[in-house]
Amino acid sequence: MKITIDWLRQHLDFDGGVDEVVATLNRIGHEVEGVDNPAAKLAGFRIARVLTAERHPQADKLQVLSVDTGDGTPLQVVCGAPNARAGLVGVLGLPGAVVPANGMELKVSAIRGVESNGMMCSTRELELGDDHDGIIELPADAPLGTAFADYAGANDPVIDISITPNRQDCMGVRGIARDLAAAGLGTLKPLDVPVVEGHGPCAVDIRTDDPEGCPAFYGRTISGVTNGSAPEWMRRRLNAVGQRSISALVDITNYVMLDLGRPSHAYDRAKLNGAVVARKATEGETVTALNGKEYTLSASMTVIADESGVHDIAGIMGGEHSGCSDDTRDVLLEVAYFTPERIALTGQALGLTSDARSRFERGVDPAFLDDATAILTAYILDICGGTASEVVRAGEPPLATSAIAYDPARVTTLGGLNVAPDQQKAILESLGFGVAADWTVTVPSWRRDVHGSADLVEEVARIVGFDHIPSVPLPRDAGVAKPTATPLQMTERRLRRAAAAAGFHEAVTWSFISEAEAAHVGGGAWALANPISEDMKVMRPSLLPGLLSAAARNQNRGATSVRLFELGRRYLSDSERQTLALLMAGERQARGWQSGKAQGFDVFDAKRAVIDLLDAAGAPADRLQVMPVEDSAATIWHPGQSASLRLGPKTVLAEFGALHPALAKAFDVDGTVIAAQVYFDAIPAKRSSGPVRDAFTPPALQSVSRDFAFLVPETLPAGDLVRAVRGADKALITDARLFDRFAGQGVPEGHVSLAVDITLQPGDKSFTDAEIKAVSDKVIAAAAKLGAVLRG
CATH class of the missing domain: 3.30.56.10 (Phenylalanyl-tRNA Synthetase; Chain B, domain 1)
Known part of the structure; x- marks a missing residue:
């Protein structure tokens, strides 16, 4: 505004x-x-008189002017305007001035060999109108040398x-x-509402057949008008706020809309046929609006129509067919009240915005119909002439007012301000509210946003000034403050720190993605009915689309290594899930001086990062099982290069691996993309508020390690073997890890050799050979259950 x-x-x-x-x-x-x-744009432009106008010696269409700027020293100016002549008073742009229309800085220059000290300007060049047929002509008595901005009232x-x-x-x-x-x-100042007497009945039958969409339709005809230009003061105000002056009738309706917040419409009566009715559109009915575009309407939309068809998308935009032109002599003035919800839904469905819609969908004053009709009529009669008919009032506007029981003390308890009751009463009355002796407050018809006493507190507080609300510290209990963060929030903090410590950069992406992006990760279950744009229509079912888009932007700007993480929510059909996603693309290590080759990321980078994150979140990382990803995610992960980490067969804590090449290509990310999603909402909750570690007690005796090499079927996951070996004797075996995998000479076909190192920790005495052998036998027996055989 x-x-x-x-x-x-x-x-x-x-x-x-x-x-x-x-x-x-x-x-x-x-x-x-x-x-x-606007005066800043007109700096350097002065009122000047043309003293002489001679033909340019080198160009037939140019003249050499002698121009008086009022300081007694004429300036020579070359001009090509056809109306340039001796005696004309116009606007001269002096050297150093910048032409508003094109940003050109004026300089002393030679035009076809003749020096020119500025430029005589047209209306379009100064962005004061569209006229470019000649230079501006001012009255002969315009004061020479005066800044044009001051003279034109543009300051x-x-x-x-x-x-x-x-x-x-x-x-x-x-x-x-x-x-x-x-x-x-x-x-x-009081609003001047003129009294306009009507002469005879309205020449057009007016009614509303859609009381839900148009409860009230007021109108009158005005005959014998002359639709020329609006007065200069009106055109100047409209131009100043960005409204292009069109004609007197159109300018009047636009002016009252901006001045009083009351949209209206003027129809050319010669283009109407029969009664003018506010009704619901017929399904599939079309209308060409004033913007030149054709719109297909639905039965839920309100229109203004006559017997020939639709002329107006009610409350949003008039039709091209019945608009006023220079030839208009008789008009029908429409001043109606349209239901805000109907206007908003129609505008959204058509994708059509206008100044009228922005006001009607908020809700104009329903009690201002008569006054608006009188004000508009008076402007038309004063500027365009003519004779007005009596006013037709079809329907009833919603004039019901609401009364609110108000307690002045609420400004203190709810608003935090100490405002005297008399001052509150004065503020509310100055805003148009009625305040009775018992503090029953009547809401004015133009304030449909006020519904309760809290709204009245807000009105008082904002007028007094929110900056006057004192800063009061919240009460605090004595002693050590109690933690306020929830266990989930504490987990989020630990995960952020752990991801950052691992070299990842945090990204924050939109929770909304396009339908096409959602389809690449299995499709979205939550679609928005009124999205910001088509690219933000679906709530993300995965964090990977946002990270992939971020990775593509980084690569397009020259980043050779991308390591990103994001912590946020996934929106699934049954619930929202808190998730942390990782993404790695490009080079893990820059090209070295020895090999000259860069080293990329692989699946094990993601696995290591995920295990570290789960450990930081308090998950039992030593009991995780590596299992394939679900088949439903086959479009996300690369087959054979991805896996999931679980606690048991059903509790999935994370998925990791290489993304499917088609998914990376869809987001324009180059090379192999390694990613992971950690579902830390699936981590079993601990009884304490956070992960608790036992006090460190170093063992009194040195640990013992033993290595075992097993021949196993190549289809056996190594993690299953390590887990079986570690569980062979839970009391004595404190750790087990895989340190070698071999296939080739000496290993039967279809088998691999897996070497496992176990750590035994004695308690109060050292192990005997017999005790170590007993543990070794348990390890071999546990491995044998999986089909593993100790290598000779």
Whole structure:
């Protein structure tokens, strides 16, 4: 929402400047996004008179002008405008000025061999209109040498305000003025609502056949109008806030919309056929809107139509067919109330935005129909002439008001401010609320966002100023503070630290992904009905798409090694799952001076990282089983180069391995991509608040190690053998690890040799040979159950 200081003064009597207005707006909850003074763009442009105009000696279409800027020293300027002549008063851009339309800096230069000291400017070059047929012509008595910005009234700062969706009352200059007045910046001027007498009945039958979408449809005809240009003051204000001036009738409706927050529409009566009705659209009905695009409508949408068909997508955009033109002589003025929900759904379905929609879907004032009709009619009669008919009022606007029982003490208990009741009453009344003696507050018709006493507290607090709320520390119990983080949050912290310590960089990606990205990882179960964009339509079923996109961006910017992790939620059909994902791509180690080759990541890098993370999270890493990934994930992981870590056959704690080449290609990631997903919400909960380690007690006696080499079927997972060996004697065997795998000469076909090292820890006395042999026999027997044979 843009306003100018001059426009604001039409509704607000105040002496301050733009800085005071901006500070007050920010203080009361209206964020100012920027301030632009058009005068800055017109610096260096002065009013000047053409003294003489002679033909250019080297060009038929150019003239050499002698121009008086009021300082007594004429300047020579070369000009190609057809209307340049002696006696013309126009706008001269002096050397150093920058032309707003194209950013060109004016300099003293030679044009076809003749020196030129500036440029006489057209309306388009100064971005004041579309006229480019000639240079600007000002009245003969325009003061020479005066800055053109001052003369044209362009020295009027434009304030760009971000209006929150709940403040529909501030979608017009008057609503903003009301808030500023309540905040103590000046006095709100009374709104002048003219009395317009109607002459005869309305020439067009008006009714509403869709009371749910259009509860009230007011209108009147105005005959004998002349649709020329709007007054200069109106065009200047519209141009200042970014509205292109079109014609008087269109400019009037746009002006009232921006001024009072009340959209309306003017139809050319000559283009209407029969009664004009607000009704539901017929399924598949089409209309060409004012933007030149054709829209197909559904039966849930409200339209304005006559016997020939649809003319207007109600509350959003008028139709191209019945719009006003320079030839318009008779108009039908429409001032209607449309249900906000219907406008919002229609706009979303059609993908159509407009200034009218932004106001109607927030909710315009339903009690302002008569006053708006009178104000619009008066503008049209004053500017375009004509005769107005009586007003037709079809339907009933929703005028029911709400009353709220309010306790002034709530400003202290809920808002944290000490505000006297009399001051609260004055604030609420200045905002349009009615306050009875028993503190029953009546909500004005233009504030549909206020529903309860908490909303009234907010109104008082923001006008007083949120910056006046004192900072009060929360009460704290004596002694050591109790931990506030949950066990899950503590686990997240440990995992983040462990991943960072392992050399991974944390990434934070969107929880929304496209349907195509979700399809690559099995499809998403949660789709948004109203997504930000098509690329953010599905809640992610996996964290891998976000990390793959991040890896691709890093590689495109020259990164040769990518190590990323992200901690977030996956959204599955039955629940949300907290997950940590890892991704490694590119080079694990740069090219060395010996081999000259870079070393890439492999599956075992991911396995090591996952085991370390699970250990940090408190999982029993020594009891993990390596098993294949589920078949449903076959499109994610590379067959034969991936696995899962489990506690038993059903509890999956992590999956890791090389991603399927098709998945990496879909996200434009080069080379082999190694990844993992740790499902730490599946880690069994401990009774304590976090992982507890036993106190370190070094053994009194030295440990003993023994090596065993077994011939096993090549299909036997090495992890199964290690786990069986370690469990052969849980009291004495404290560790078991695989240290060699061999296949080849001396090993039968279909078998491999796996070498396992075990560690035995004596207690209060050293092992005897017999005790060590007994343990060795248990190890061989445990391995034999898996088909393993001790190598000779």
